[in-house]
Amino acid sequence: MRSEVFGRRRLTQVAAAAVLTLAVAAPAQASALVALPAANMEAVLKAAQIDPRRADSALTPGSKDSVLLVEQALAAKGLLTAQYVDGHFGTSTISAYAAYQRSLGYTGIDASGLPGQTSLQKLGAERFTVGNVVTAGAKVTYHGALMNTRTKAMLVAAEGLLGRQLGITQGSYNPGGVGGSAGTHDGGGALDISVSGMTAETRTTVARNLRKVGFAAWVRTPSQGDWGYHIHAIAVSDPDQSSGAQHQAGDYYLGLNGLANRGADDGPVVTPKLTWEEYQRS
Structure with missing residues (x-):
């Protein structure tokens, strides 16, 4: 009888431990399931052409959220200071992105600061996905x-x-x-x-x-x-x-x-x- 009681007590302890393990793991699993934000490559490219030519720090319509994702990633790599993480893809962001491209081994036109699909996807690893991809083709x-x-x-x-x-x-x-x-x-x-x-x-x-x-x-x-x-x-x-x-x-x-x-x-x-x-x- 004592053996049976001990067995039931042991099962209860195991079950409680399992519940505790699931409770601890749940937040991490839930976090893993949260979708990453998407950077719209079309919007980023447009801003990267227009913003450096502006006389002010105005934003290119429809580009702010995507540009911010790029700038935040550049800042996290120590390539862009916080004051320029503003959604304006100006000359400082161009220079920072060009530095990132060079860090990947790109040279010449491939390191002009204009985002390409491959560099953008690498920059966004575990931070954002890339949508509305633009490719030049062969x-x-x-x-x-x-x-x-x-x-x-x-x-x-x-x-x-x-x-x-x-x-x-x-x-x-x-x-x-x-x-x-x-x-x-x-x-x-x-x-x-x-x-x-x-x-x-x-x-x-x-x-x-x-x-x-x-x-x-x-x-x-x-x-x-x-x-x-x-x-x-x-x-x-x-x-x-x-x-x-x-x-x-x-x-x-x-x-x-x-x-x-x-x-x-x-x-x-x-x-x-x-x-x-x-x-x-x-």
Whole structure:
């Protein structure tokens, strides 16, 4: 009888210990099940192009929460001071992100401070996930010019709107480029388009339709620089952009002409200004 009582007492003690173990483990398990916040890569890229070109510390609409996640992660790595963790992807955040890219072994354009998918996902490990991913795609040749698959898709869409094909005088990934390009063609998303045989009205129509699908596009004239008439186009939010192309994309959003003088935009008005991804959803 005493043995039976002892057995029941032992089972009760074991059961109590099991309950206590589950109670202690529950918070940790619950914590593991909490979903990480998501950083919207489209929003981060847009802010990283626009914010460094602002004269103030205004925020790019729709980007604050995602930019804060990136800045908090950079601060946790000791790359960004607390005062700049503010949702504004300005020059300090660009510099901090470039330092992070270099820590991963990236060099050149790959360490420009413009977030790419791989570096963003690594930065967010155990802190945030990455949504609305933007990829440049593989390098391809189209109309005899080098570009990436994202830029090609954008150009094909613009040609569809125009009902004509366009000639390319300078493509992407062209370090050094031609005279006056100021490094904008060193990376992805940059094109110079021939306007040979086009009237002034047609040139404007081409630039307008390039803008509709997500290019920052301007008709360049001989009076503006050491070049002939052509259309200069930058694929907005191309993650392979050179620093010069990033600056032009930012200036486009801010209503500027993309030139060194940072004059008013002289291109056709397109509202709203869209990225390629936004155009596809529209």
